[in-house]
Amino acid sequence: MLNIPDSPHPRIVIIGAGFAGFNLAKKLRKKDFQVVLIDKFNYHQFQPLFYQVAMAGLEPTSIIFPLRKAFQGSPNVHIRIAKVTKIKDEEKRIDTTLGEIYYDQLIIATGATTNYFGNEDFKKFTSPLKSLSEALALRNEILSDFEQALMTPEYEERQGFIDIVIVGGGPTGVELAGSLAEMRKYILPKDYPELDEKEVDIYLFQGGSRLLMGMSDHAGKKALSFLRKLGVKVELNKRVTGFDGTFVTTKDGQKIRAHKVIWAAGIKGNCLDGLSNCEIARGNRYLVDEQHKLKDFKDIFALGDIAYMKTEKYPNGHPQVAQVAIQQSNNLAKNLIKNKSNAFVYKDLGSMATIGRNKAVCDLPRMKFSGFFAWLLWLFVHLMSLIGFKNKIFVMLNWMWNYMTYDQSLRVIINTKEKPNSTRIQKT
Numbered sequence: 001m002l003n004i005p006d007s008p009h010p011r012i013v014i015i016g017a018g019f020a021g022f023n024l025a026k027k028l029r030k031k032d033f034q035v036v037l038i039d040k041f042n043y044h045q046f047q048p049l050f051y052q053v054a055m056a057g058l059e060p061t062s063i064i065f066p067l068r069k070a071f072q073g074s075p076n077v078h079i080r081i082a083k084v085t086k087i088k089d090e091e092k093r094i095d096t097t098l099g100e101i102y103y104d105q106l107i108i109a110t111g112a113t114t115n116y117f118g119n120e121d122f123k124k125f126t127s128p129l130k131s132l133s134e135a136l137a138l139r140n141e142i143l144s145d146f147e148q149a150l151m152t153p154e155y156e157e158r159q160g161f162i163d164i165v166i167v168g169g170g171p172t173g174v175e176l177a178g179s180l181a182e183m184r185k186y187i188l189p190k191d192y193p194e195l196d197e198k199e200v201d202i203y204l205f206q207g208g209s210r211l212l213m214g215m216s217d218h219a220g221k222k223a224l225s226f227l228r229k230l231g232v233k234v235e236l237n238k239r240v241t242g243f244d245g246t247f248v249t250t251k252d253g254q255k256i257r258a259h260k261v262i263w264a265a266g267i268k269g270n271c272l273d274g275l276s277n278c279e280i281a282r283g284n285r286y287l288v289d290e291q292h293k294l295k296d297f298k299d300i301f302a303l304g305d306i307a308y309m310k311t312e313k314y315p316n317g318h319p320q321v322a323q324v325a326i327q328q329s330n331n332l333a334k335n336l337i338k339n340k341s342n343a344f345v346y347k348d349l350g351s352m353a354t355i356g357r358n359k360a361v362c363d364l365p366r367m368k369f370s371g372f373f374a375w376l377l378w379l380f381v382h383l384m385s386l387i388g389f390k391n392k393i394f395v396m397l398n399w400m401w402n403y404m405t406y407d408q409s410l411r412v413i414i415n416t417k418e419k420p421n422s423t424r425i426q427k428t
């Protein structure tokens with residue numbers, strides 16, 4: 001049992017403390033609801049900066065925020081760290097790894113997970129980047145492989161340790177590729193003078209005809225040119241068809257020896273068991289109406305990446321980005337507090353991606369630009385979006401230090417629980 005005290009107020013259970021769930025719980029603090037916020041982790045994660053943790057550019061703790069600290073002094077918010085396993089809507093209860101709990105209103109904000117499109121090998125052997133622990137695992141893999149490469153005199157075998165393939169040319173793939181290229185340029189010659197950095201190949205394979213499909217054509221072209229200047233081997237219309245942990249194969253017959261393949265090629269909604277009568281839309285997302293309510297359910301809502309809301313302007317659902325999750329939770333909070341049914345209207349504030357030092361692309365509603373000012377804006381927006389004053393300061397200091405010294409002293413291998421099926425583990 002989750003041991004939540006009785007309350008005279010209606011109970012709102014929120015599953016997921018990501019951008020949507022966390023923000024909603026904040027808005028419902030000190031209101032006439034009993035709020036139960038359930039997440040697998042005891043912290044809120046800032047996913048847009050995962051790649052910097054993976055590239056040893058930021059401390060993991062500077063991009064997360066402990067839930068209990070965030071809700072200090074909010075007696076109506078109860079936090080439980082558990083995985084929700086099933087929704088039993090007829091009984092208005094959910095099952096969790098800690099037991100079951102009753103709800104008056106249920107908010108599903110479970111986000112999205114990596115989509116391997118049914119390929120078991122990709123799932124088994126590639127590295128995803130959807131959680132902080134995956135970012136840390138990737139950091140360990142990259143650094144451990146450089147260490148292994150030092151002890152591998154044979155060229156072909158060494159390539160396997162140092163070459164990296166990134167699949168997917170969306171913001172995550174582009175940001176990772178740029179960051180890796182800078183690591184190769186600035187860090188490798190200093191940390192690993194025995195390795196020839198020119199031997200390190202970074203591949204970015206994009207199945208579509210351009211990078212950053214969710215952004216403008218201008219942004220896609222600029223990102224391509226920035227990455228190529230940094231020496232990343234970007235290939236468009238390139239489909240990866242197989243990976244066995246040692247060799248990557250592509251549809252056009254290319255075979256590359258690389259132990260590290262980073263999978264940034266797709267996501268799908270984190271739907272939960274139960275709710276057999278609900279409609280699941282494209283991308284494994286719950287179909288919701290404009291008031292965020294699941295179709296045919298009067299007391300279950302979905303927000304953020306997991307929600308698929310068709311509107312005139314967004315007939316294929318809203319983009320799966322942080323602003324949508326935040327704005328949806330703001331609208332639902334207002335509706336719940338004021339007992340209203342206002343329809344959600346998304347205000348697109350723009351999108352951006354950084355490619356490296358002084359290089360970013362930025363699509364604002366009225367203008368598109370790239371380069372140094374886009375990069376400055378990217379830094380500012382991400383800094384401001386981080387939760388917690390300490391996190392903002394630490395990240396800013398890290399970035400300043402990195403900018404001035406071209407070096408970061410976070411390249412430590414701290415072993416977390418590794419993938420049991422990792423080829424690397426089998427080898428050692």
Ligand SMILES: Cc1cc2nc3c(=O)[nH]c(=O)nc-3n(C[C@H](O)[C@H](O)[C@H](O)COP(=O)(O)OP(=O)(O)OC[C@H]3O[C@@H](n4cnc5c(N)ncnc54)[C@H](O)[C@@H]3O)c2cc1C
Binds near residue numbers: 038083171306
């Ligand atoms: C690497 C990466 C980079 C990104 N970069 C950007 C960017 O630059 N700009 C941008 O706008 N967006 C970016 N995004 C997308 C953005 O992070 C998401 O759109 C946003 O996080 C969605 O918010 P959410 O609340 O719907 O889900 P999330 O923030 O994903 O939160 C879901 C929460 O639910 C919890 N959860 C899931 N299942 C369960 C369960 N069964 N039981 C209990 N808890 C559960 C998870 O632990 C998590 O805390 C990025 C995403 C990734 C992965």
